[in-house]
Every structure is written in C-alpha cells, then in structure tokens.
Amino acid sequence: MRRATWAGVLFLALVGSFVLSIWLGSVELSPSEVIAALSGRGDPTNRLIVVQIRAPRAVLAILVGGGLALAGAVFQALLRNPLAEPYILGISGGAATGAVLALALGLVASHSWALPAASFAGAILAVVLVLRVALAADDRVDVRVLLLAGVVVGAFFAACIAFILSISDARTVRSAVLWMMGSLAGADWTTVATVALYTIPAAVLLTGLARPLNLMAIGEDTAGYLGTNVESVKRTAYVVASLLTAAGVAATGVIGFVGLIVPHGVRLVVGSDYRSLLPLSFLAGAVFLTLADVVARTVLSPTEIPIGVITAFVGVPLFLVLLRRSMGGGQR
Amino acid sequence: MTSDQAPALEATELTVQYPSTDKAALNRVSMIVPSGAFYAVLGPNGSGKSTLLRALLGMVPSVGGETRVSGRAVSDWKRRDLAREVGVVAQAESLAFPLTVRDLVGMGRYPYLKPLQSETSTDRAAVKRAMERCDVWELGHRFVSTLSGGELQRARVARALAQEPRVLVLDEPTASLDIRHEMEILELLRSSADGGMTIFLITHHLDHAARFADRVLLLDRGSVAAEGAPREVLRESTLQEVYQWPVSVDDDPDTGILRVTPQSGSYRSLGSASSNRVR
Amino acid sequence: MWLARTRGHRDALASVLRLVRFVNSWSVSFLQLSTCALIVSHLACAGEAALPERDASQFPSDASLEAFPVEVVDDSGVRHRFQAPPTRIVSLVPSATQTLLAVGVGGRLVGRTDYDQLSELAALPSVGGGLQPNLEVLVSLEPDFVVRFEGESDQATADRLTDLGIPNFAIRPDGIDDVLSSIERLGLITDQRVAADALLAEIRGDLADVAARVEGRPRRRVVYLMGGEPPWVAGPGTYIDELVVSGGAVNVFDDLEGLYGPISLEELITREVDLVLVSDEGGSPDLIDVEHKSIPSWVEVPGPGLGEAAKLIARLIHPEAFP
Numbered sequence: 001m002r003r004a005t006w007a008g009v010l011f012l013a014l015v016g017s018f019v020l021s022i023w024l025g026s027v028e029l030s031p032s033e034v035i036a037a038l039s040g041r042g043d044p045t046n047r048l049i050v051v052q053i054r055a056p057r058a059v060l061a062i063l064v065g066g067g068l069a070l071a072g073a074v075f076q077a078l079l080r081n082p083l084a085e086p087y088i089l090g091i092s093g094g095a096a097t098g099a100v101l102a103l104a105l106g107l108v109a110s111h112s113w114a115l116p117a118a119s120f121a122g123a124i125l126a127v128v129l130v131l132r133v134a135l136a137a138d139d140r141v142d143v144r145v146l147l148l149a150g151v152v153v154g155a156f157f158a159a160c161i162a163f164i165l166s167i168s169d170a171r172t173v174r175s176a177v178l179w180m181m182g183s184l185a186g187a188d189w190t191t192v193a194t195v196a197l198y199t200i201p202a203a204v205l206l207t208g209l210a211r212p213l214n215l216m217a218i219g220e221d222t223a224g225y226l227g228t229n230v231e232s233v234k235r236t237a238y239v240v241a242s243l244l245t246a247a248g249v250a251a252t253g254v255i256g257f258v259g260l261i262v263p264h265g266v267r268l269v270v271g272s273d274y275r276s277l278l279p280l281s282f283l284a285g286a287v288f289l290t291l292a293d294v295v296a297r298t299v300l301s302p303t304e305i306p307i308g309v310i311t312a313f314v315g316v317p318l319f320l321v322l323l324r325r326s327m328g329g330g331q332r
Numbered sequence: 333m334t335s336d337q338a339p340a341l342e343a344t345e346l347t348v349q350y351p352s353t354d355k356a357a358l359n360r361v362s363m364i365v366p367s368g369a370f371y372a373v374l375g376p377n378g379s380g381k382s383t384l385l386r387a388l389l390g391m392v393p394s395v396g397g398e399t400r401v402s403g404r405a406v407s408d409w410k411r412r413d414l415a416r417e418v419g420v421v422a423q424a425e426s427l428a429f430p431l432t433v434r435d436l437v438g439m440g441r442y443p444y445l446k447p448l449q450s451e452t453s454t455d456r457a458a459v460k461r462a463m464e465r466c467d468v469w470e471l472g473h474r475f476v477s478t479l480s481g482g483e484l485q486r487a488r489v490a491r492a493l494a495q496e497p498r499v500l501v502l503d504e505p506t507a508s509l510d511i512r513h514e515m516e517i518l519e520l521l522r523s524s525a526d527g528g529m530t531i532f533l534i535t536h537h538l539d540h541a542a543r544f545a546d547r548v549l550l551l552d553r554g555s556v557a558a559e560g561a562p563r564e565v566l567r568e569s570t571l572q573e574v575y576q577w578p579v580s581v582d583d584d585p586d587t588g589i590l591r592v593t594p595q596s597g598s599y600r601s602l603g604s605a606s607s608n609r610v611r
Numbered sequence: 612m613w614l615a616r617t618r619g620h621r622d623a624l625a626s627v628l629r630l631v632r633f634v635n636s637w638s639v640s641f642l643q644l645s646t647c648a649l650i651v652s653h654l655a656c657a658g659e660a661a662l663p664e665r666d667a668s669q670f671p672s673d674a675s676l677e678a679f680p681v682e683v684v685d686d687s688g689v690r691h692r693f694q695a696p697p698t699r700i701v702s703l704v705p706s707a708t709q710t711l712l713a714v715g716v717g718g719r720l721v722g723r724t725d726y727d728q729l730s731e732l733a734a735l736p737s738v739g740g741g742l743q744p745n746l747e748v749l750v751s752l753e754p755d756f757v758v759r760f761e762g763e764s765d766q767a768t769a770d771r772l773t774d775l776g777i778p779n780f781a782i783r784p785d786g787i788d789d790v791l792s793s794i795e796r797l798g799l800i801t802d803q804r805v806a807a808d809a810l811l812a813e814i815r816g817d818l819a820d821v822a823a824r825v826e827g828r829p830r831r832r833v834v835y836l837m838g839g840e841p842p843w844v845a846g847p848g849t850y851i852d853e854l855v856v857s858g859g860a861v862n863v864f865d866d867l868e869g870l871y872g873p874i875s876l877e878e879l880i881t882r883e884v885d886l887v888l889v890s891d892e893g894g895s896p897d898l899i900d901v902e903h904k905s906i907p908s909w910v911e912v913p914g915p916g917l918g919e920a921a922k923l924i925a926r927l928i929h930p931e932a933f934p
Contacts, residue, residue: 027751048750048775080428112766169870171760175742185743186767188774208447215439219425224391226495227415227443272429275448302737302745303725 003276006269010283014062017290021058022050024294026301057187060195061293062286064184064248065258067199069285071241072259073266073277074206077213078237079147085260086245089150089238090126092256093157095249098122100161100176104168115179116191116250122157123246129153131238141234143220181306182255184293191251198247202240203282209237210274217272257311258285261319268322288315338403340499340530341365341388347396348380348387357383359554360397365532365547367402367498370525372541373534374565375551376575381534382423384551385503388532389418402498415443419492421485421502427476433487434472437463440494462493465520467513481508489517499530506537518544538579542566542590550574562590678804683796686761686789687769687781696802697756697778701749703741706784706914707758708732710794713810713915714803722752743768750775756800758782787853790913791815810915817918818857821925824932825859831928832885833860841873850913851888858925859932860886886928 023034027049036042037050071086079088087093102108102118133149134141161180165173212233215223224230245259262285263277270276292310299305342365348358358380365371373381386392388399390406399406402417409417419440440462441455451459463469466486476484485505492500500521506514522544525531535541541548541562548565550557552574558565571579571592578595680694701722702708708727711720723732724741736752739745742760749757754777759769761781772779780800783789791811798807833855835845845851846867855862863882864874884901891905904927910920926933 026745026747045750045753049747052775053746053750077428082429108766112770115767167869167872171742178743183743185746186771188771211442211445211447215442217428218431218436218439219422221386221391221422222420222425224411225389225415225418225420225422226439227412229411267429271435272431273435302739302748304739304743304745 002270003280006276006280007283010280010287013287014283014290017287017294018058018062021061021290021294022054024298025049025054026297052188056189056192057184057293058290059192060184060187060251061290063192063195063199064252064255065262065289065292066282066286067195067203067244067248068255068259069262069266069281069288070203070206070278071245072285073263073274073281074209074213074237074241075259076263077217077274078234078241079143080217080219081147082264083260084147085256086241087154087254087256087259089130089146089242090153090157091123091242091245092249092254093154093161094126094129095119095123095246096176096180096254097157097160097164098125099179099253100164103172103176103179104164116194119253120246120250123242123249126153126157127239127242127246140231141238143234146238178306179253182253182308183304183306184252184296185304187251195247195251198243202244202247205240206237206244207278209233210278213237213274213278214272217274252307254308255289255311256308257315258289261311261315262288265319265322268325337367339364339400340367340369340402341371341501341532342400343384343388343397344399345397346384346387346394346399348383348392348394350392355554356395357554358387358394361551361554361556362397363549363556363559365499365530367530368525368528369546370522370531370544371533371547371549372545372562373532373549373551374536374538374541375557378553379551379574380554381551382503383554385420385501385532385534389414389420389501412443415495417497418499418501419495419497421488421492421500421505423503423507425488431476432472433463433468433474433476433479434459436476436487437468437472437491437494440491443495458496459490459494462490463487465493466490467516482510482513485509486513486517489520497529499532500524501532503534504536505533506535506540538566538571538592542592566590566592678799678802681799683780683800685781685796686783689781691778691780691800693800696800697754699752699754700756700758700801701738701752701754702758703738703744704758704760704782704784705741706790706912707782707793707797709912709914709916710790710797711758711801714794714798714801714806716801716803719801721754722749746771746775749777754778756780758797760784784913786848786850786913787818787857787917790915790917794915814915814918818921821857821859821921825925825929828859828929828932831860832863832883833888833928834863834879834882834884834886835888837871837890841875842879843871843873846870846872851911854910854921854924855888855928857921858928860928888924888927 022038023029023031029037029046029050033042033046034050037047040047068086072084075084075086075088076082078084096119098118098121099115101122102114107114107118130146130149130153131141133153134143134146161176165176168176212223212228215226215228216230216233220230223233248255263281266277266280266284270280289307289311292307292314295314296305296307296310343361343363346358346361347356349356361380361384363384373384375381383392387394388401388406390399390409401409401414406414437459438451438455441451441458444455445451460469463472466489468483468487468490471479471483471487476487479487485508489502489505492502502521506517509517518540521531521533525546533540533545545562547560548562549559550565550570557574558570566581568579568581571581578597580593580595582591582593583589584591679696680692682690682692684690698719699721700711700716700719702711702720703724705724705726708720708723711717712729712731717731720732720735722738723735724744725737725739726741727737736748738748738752749772757772757777757779759772759779759781761783769779769781782793784793791814794807794811794814798804798810835851835855837843837845844864844867845862846869847862847865849870852862852865863884867874879899884899887899887901887903889903889905890911891907906924906927909916910923922933
C-alpha cells in the first residue's frame with residue numbers, strides 16, 4: 001500500500017540524514033574517521049566530536065523535528081484549521097517568557113538546567129491559561145475560544161518578553177534573541193534522554209488517536225455521532241501535543257515552520273487520513289529538521305545560522321512547490 | 333421486554349435549557365418512537381426539533397427528565413456502541429481538510445474498528461452497499477469539495493447507512509435536493525422502515541410527513557403540540573395555531589394521500605388566522 | 612445551523628489573527644535584534660579601529676618556572692591549578708585576548724572568535740561567537756586553556772565545555788577592576804608576570820596621573836550616547852561610566868536601570884548635560900545643542916588599553932588639564 005511505501009522511503013531518508021548529520025560539520029572528518037569514532041577507536045578528539053557533539057545533536061533533531069510535526073498535525077485537526085501549528089496556543093510565548101526571565105534574572109549563571117526548566121514551566125503556564133479560558137460554562141472545551149485565547153495569551157507573553165528585554169543588558173538580549181530563534185547547539189545526551197522521555201510516549205499516544213482526529217476534522221458533533229468521546233479526545237490531544245511541543249521548545253528554543261509545513265506537505269502527498277498522516281509527519285519532520293541542522297551548521301561555518309531561519313528559507317519554497325504540483329494535477 | 337420491542341427512542345418529561353438563555357428550549361417533552369416506525373418531527377423554526385435530536389442522543393445535557401435509546405438510558409450507552417445502534421445525518425457539516433467521498437462514507441465503519449485496525453472485507457461491503465443505495469458509488473474517488481449540495485447530502489446519508497444502524501436519525505436531509513433525489517431519499521427511508529429500521533426524520537415539509545411517516549410529532553416553542561398518526565396531528569386547527577398561518581388539509585383526489593396546502597395570509601392578521609382564510 | 616454560516620468567517624479571522632501574531636512575534640525579535648545589534652557591535656568590534664599597539668618584545672618572558680604550580684581563582688569562584696603555563700590557548704573574551712597579546716603570549720593562541728579582527732589573529736581558525744562558540748571547532752583545536760565569559764548569560768556553555776573536558780577559565784570583563792584583575796591573573800597563569808606587572812604599573816600610573824590632573828576640577832556633566840531611536844545611553848557600572856567618572860565627570864544617567872538603556876529625548880534635554888560623548892561609529896550627534904566629542908571605538912572595550920583610554924577620556928572632559 002502507498003502508506004507503507006512512503007514510510008519506507010522516509011525511514012531511509014531519515015537514516016541517510018542521520019548519517020549526513022554525524023559526518024558533516026565544522027571540522028572535516030573522513031568516513032573512516034567517523035566510523036572509527038563511533039566504534040570507540042580512533043582519535044579521542046574525533047570521538048569527542050562525533051559521539052558527544054554531533055550524535056546527540058542528530059538524535060535531538062529527530063526527536064524535536066518529529067515531535068513538532070506530529071504536534072502540528074494534531075493541532076490542525078483539533079482546531080480544524082490548516083493554519084494551526086504547535087505554537088498557535090501561546091506555547092512559544094510562554095516558553096520564551098520563561099527562558100528570557102531566567103536569562104534576565106541571572107538564574108542561568110548558576111544552573112545550566114535553569115533555562116530548559118524555566119521555558120518548560122512557561123510553556124505549561126501558557127497551556128493552563130489557555131485551557132482555563134477555553135473551558136466553557138458547561139466544562140467543555142470550546143475550540144473557537146481556544147484559538148482566540150491562544151492568540152491573546154501569546155500576544156500577552158510577547159509583550160512580557162519585550163518588556164523584560166527592554167530593561168536587560170546587551171548580552172542577555174543577545175542570548176535571549178538567539179534562544180528564541182532556536183538552536184540545537186546545546187544538545188547533549190542528558191537533554192536527548194529528557195526529550196525522548198516526553199516525545200516517545202506522546203508520539204505513541206497521539207498516533208493511537210488517529211481515527212478520532214479524522215472525525216474531529218469533520219466536526220465535533222459528527223465525531224460524537226460516530227462514536228468518539230469528543231471531550232476526552234480534545235483534552236488528551238491538546239494536553240499531550242502541548243507537552244510534546246513544550247519539551248521540544250525547552251530543549252531547543254522556538255523552531256518555527258516545522259509544525260506548520262511538514263504536516264501539510266505530507267497531506268498533499270498521501271491525503272488527510274491521520275492514520276498515515278501522523279507517523280509520516282513524524283518521520284518527515286525528523287528528516288527535515290536533521291537536514292536543516294546540517295545546513296545551519298555547515299554553510300557559514302564556524303558561525304551557526306539559527307535553525308529557525310533555515311526551516312523558513314527551505315521550508316517555504318519546498319512547500320510552495322508541493323502546493324503547485326498538487327493544485328495542477330489531482331482534484332482539490 | 334427485548335430490545336426489539338423497546339421503543340427506539342424515547343423521551344420522558346425532558347427539559348433542556350441552554351446556558352445564558354431564559355427560556356427552556358424543551359419543556360417537559362414526552363414522546364416515543366416505536367421500533368421500526370417512520371417517525372417525523374415537525375414544528376416551526378426554533379421549536380426545539382434539533383435540540384430534541386441532540387438531547388435524545390445525549391449530546392446536550394438535560395436539566396430534567398430522561399431519554400432512552402432502545403430501552404436503555406442514553407447515559408448508559410457507550411458512545412461506540414451507540415454509534416453502531418444509531419446513525420445520524422445532521423443538518424450540515426464543514427470539512428476542514430480535503431476528503432474523498434469513499435473516505436467520508438468509510439468513516440461510518442469507524443465504530444466497528446479498533447484504533448489502528450484497517451477496514452475488513454465486511455466493512456468494505458457495507459460501504460459499497462450504502463453508497464449504491466444512495467447512488468454515490470460512482471463518486472467514490474471525487475473530493476467532497478467538488479460535489480454539489482445534493483451529492484454531498486446523499487454521501488452523508490450513505491455514511492449513516494454504512495454504520496448499519498437500527499435507528500436512522502436525519503435532520504432535514506432533503507434541504508438541497510432536487511425532486512428526484514429528494515424522493516429517492518424519502519423512498520429509501522420508507523423502504524428501510526418497512527425493512528425494520530427505525531427512521532427519525534426532522535423536516536419542514538409537512539407533505540413529506542403526511543405521505544411517508546407512520547407517526548408524527550409536532551413541536552411548538554419547546555413543548556409537544558401533538559403526537560400520533562399523521563391524520564391525527566395534521567389537522568387544520570392544530571397546524572394553524574402552531575404555525576400561525578392559514579392552511580388547508582385535504583386528501584389528494586388522485587392519490588388519496590394527505591395533503592397540506594398553505595393559504596395566502598395577510599401580515600396584519602397574524603393573530604387571527606381563521607378569519608382571513610381565502611379560498 | 613448558525614455554526615456553519617459563521618465558520619467561514621471564523622476561519623478567516625483566525626487566519627488573520629494567526630498571521631498578525633506571527634508577524635508580531637518576529638517583529639519583536641527583529642526589533643530587539645536590531646537595537647541590540649547596535650550595542651553588541653560596540654562591545655564586539657574590539658580591534659577594528661586602531662588600538663594603540665603594544666610591542667610584546669618589550670617584555671621578556673620569565674625563563675624560570677619556579678612560580679609553578681599556581682592556583683588561581685576565576686570569576687565564577689572556581690579554583691584552578693596549573694602545573695605549567697598553558698601552551699594552546701583560546702580566548703572567547705576579546706579583552707582577555709588583548710591582554711594575552713599584551714603580555715606577549717600571542718604565539719600560544721590557537722584560535723580566535725569572529726569578533727577578533729586584529730591582523731595578527733587573522734590567520735587563526737575561528738570558533739564562531741564568543742558567547743556560544745562552535746564546540747566542534749573548539750574541541751578540534753585541542754586547547755589546554757580556554758578563557759570564557761562569566762556573567763548572567765550562559766551557564767550551559769560552561770557546563771558543556773566542562774563535560775567535554777575542556778579547561779575553561781571564567782573572566783568577567785566589565786569594569787576597570789575586572790581588567791586589572793584579569794591582567795594580573797592571566798600573567799600569572801601564562802608565566803608572564805614580569806610583563807603583566809609592567810603593564811599593570813603602566814596602567815596604574817596612567818590612572819593616577821589622570822586622577823591627579825582632574826582633582827579639584829568641577830565635575831562636568833557627561834552623557835555617553837549610542838544612537839538608536841529612542842537613544843541609548845551608558846548607565847552605571849559600564850566601563851565607559853567608570854572611565855568618565857575617573858576622568859573628572861559625572862555620568863548624568865547614573866540612575867539608569869541596567870547597563871545600557873533607552874531614554875526619552877525629554878530626559879536628555881531636561882537633565883543638564885555639559886558634554887556629549889559619542890562613538891565615532893554610529894551615534895547620532897546632533898540631538899541636543901551641547902558640546903559633542905567623539906570617541907574612537909576601541910576606547911569602549913575594556914582591555915589592556917585601559918590606561919590610554921582613561922587618558923583620552925579625561926583629556927576630552929578636561930582639556931585644560933592636559934596642556
């Protein structure tokens with residue numbers, strides 16, 4: 001079936017991207033040197049570079065890229081809006097506020113885990129705030145209010161960030177801005193393990209919600225009539241997808257476009273059935289972010305281009321090509 | 333009492349009030365839909381017909397009374413099981429993402445499938461049957477957004493039929509259909525009812541109710557105005573009071589079928605319909 | 612149903628709102644980025660203009676290693692023990708780089724940052740930015756001594772360096788005392804105490820000279836303008852502020868919140884300002900009708916040029932004291 005073929009293709013692409021990601025970098029290494037480093041032999045410096053710097057980074061790209069794409073697809077079904085993406089409900093604003101606050105208060109100077117912890121806390125705060133606002137009088141999540149609440153809460157956090165930055169010193173501002181543009185540079189195996197702890201169970205759970213999400217995309221009433229526990233699905237999907245996003249943002253900063261463009265790209269190729277869309281989006285997102293990270297690291301080496309810039313510059317034209325091809329052929 | 337004989341749908345003293353409104357949408361409504369009957373629900377705009385449908389299926393909370401489906405309280409039903417029992421064609425829906433007709437109808441089988449299980453041959457056969465009965469089999473690969481209103485309506489009826497339910501609930505399913513397709517759906521519903529399926533049809537068309545229904549419920553501003561066989565409910569005086577418009581009810585001389593004809597009225601005399609009857 | 616009719620409108624509204632929010636969030640970032648780029652360029656363009664060159668050959672290195680092992684505490688409170696002077700040095704802090712060059716160990720540098728633009732460093736491989744260096748390149752250089760920033764910004768980089776086994780020494784490069792302390796310690800670590808002491812003596816001599824010349828003179832009211840809309844000024848605790856104070860003036864904005872910040876034009880006008888100092892790169896000199904003098908950019912960066920910088924600033928403030 002087509003789904004299996006595409007899964008195979010994407011999985012191969014993922015393996016290929018991973019290989020590329022540990023092979024290429026600011027320091028030139030030959031394939032034999034890389035293999036030696038991976039198997040524990042070879043120059044200790046090379047081992048350090050491959051195993052402690054590049055490998056965790058590549059794995060983090062897979063986890064975060066896949067997680068963001070998956071969350072984006074879920075939000076698009078939940079909010080019944082093709083422009084939905086993981087940050088639409090204020091998560092990026094909350095996470096950024098937490099991070100900026102941690103930087104400005106100097107908490108980061110003493111504990112390196114302060115930054116991811118603060119941004120995660122900020123993201124959760126945003127989620128809770130938006131959910132509270134969107135819980136209508138009879139304890140049901142009103143999806144239209146959810147959307148507006150997310151936009152408003154996001155704007156509020158953006159104002160907080162602007163305020164904090166306006167009274168901070170230059171180094172703090174620069175660190176904050178770079179964080180907000182997203183980067184995989186800080187990846188180490190501890191970070192990878194933490195993110196994996198959130199990402200893998202969340203991905204499994206959300207993939208299991210594929211059919212209810214298919215129904216949600218038609219309408220909540222219809223979903224209910226066709227056997228879905230609509231409220232329970234809404235809440236579970238919202239909370240799990242938000243946690244997934246928050247974990248990614250806490251580790252890497254705000255990487256945009258992945259959650260919006262990847263699900264659409266996959267949709268244009270295999271259609272809107274979430275049973276294919278979810279796993280394929282994860283794979284495609286993982287490939288996309290891994291390759292974007294390779295580009296970010298190598299093009300202007302030793303300077304790193306913020307990865308959010310790459311995802312935008314690469315993602316948008318790619319998406320436009322896919323869109324044109326689908327509108328030219330096929331029926332819309 | 334076996335579930336075959338229990339009423340398909342039943343409401344007892346049902347009261348529903350939406351939050352932040354001061355009037356109840358449904359006020360102590362009691363009604364019974366016998367199993368296997370073709371049951372039509374009539375009433376002016378805002379009389380509570382759609383609310384009744386949703387309350388019967390547990391989609392809106394009630395403040396008083398209770399509703400039952402096939403003899404069990406609706407709150408005792410698990411949603412999946414309820415979806416195998418009752419198929420619903422709601423008034424309208426909008427798709428957020430492109431979907432083929434085949435996929436749309438295929439969703440009718442979801443209540444029978446486990447989370448990641450694929451369709452079985454049983455499911456495929458059920459879908460095919462449903463699509464053929466609604467004359468949309470040829471449209472399977474088309475995207476829903478390219479269909480006409482009538483084609484989409486028929487596809488949605490097919491989806492409900494694919495659920496292989498015992499009760500089919502429809503809210504104004506013939507709204508955008510031409511005469512042929514309108515009659516096709518109604519005759520399909522009638523023959524399904526004859527075959528044992530319960531039909532619960534909300535409609536504006538008094539004529540349809542007169543012609544096809546076994547039992548009729550007439551709602552007026554959230555209360556039951558009349559319930560019973562079409563001839564009992566569709567009386568001139570009852571209709572005129574509920575609809576605030578002069579009508580005449582007679583038998584079609586050629587077919588013998590009950591016929592309701594609205595008369596011309598005047599805006600000044602909405603309160604006293606009877607005095608303005610013009611023949 | 613009314614839901615169906617309004618859905619089209621709702622989707623359109625949501626799309627517009629989404630776009631607005633997206634643009635808004637990026638524009639906030641870009642606004643901050645552009646404003647802080649101005650300041651960062653001030654901080655970072657250490658050696659682009661002519662820095663008074665120090666001839667390293669003036670200071671012969673210590674031949675003996677009797678002083679070792681040495682124990683030195685860095686600015687994060689960590690005590691480091693050096694068995695021998697390091698031979699492969701990377702400095703991520705421009706002022707420390709200048710210090711290392713000034714005490715004569717430029718030959719032991721194996722890497723630089725993108726902000727080190729001095730000609731003698733150009734041949735060295737760059738590790739990218741000083742705050743978040745490219746770890747791969749840094750590791751590949753196999754340094755045995757890395758000087759890093761200490762401050763509120765980034766403990767994560769420090770932790771990564773430690774995790775990767777790269778010895779890192781924290782320097783806070785902000786004020787006059789920081790510079791003096793780092794010169795002394797770096798001299799100790801690199802076994803260039805003679806050179807370092809000579810440099811310190813020279814700087815302290817310059818500072819004393821300046822203090823003597825401006826003593827008793829009326830303190831002028833000075834503001835250091837950095838340009839931007841609204842204009843940014845240097846506040847208390849900045850290097851420039853210290854130089855201004857030591858030069859016999861008072862910083863009009865010594866009540867500013869934070870090191871650098873925007874002020875309204877009205878403040879600039881209502882506070883009696885005597886003298887406006889502007890950087891000779893950027894800055895908007897004609898905001899108020901008061902004496903303006905421009906400062907070469909190297910003066911703003913803390914480093915071994917401290918003595919020269921203090922003299923230059925004092926001369927601008929009290930030209931009559933420097934006949």
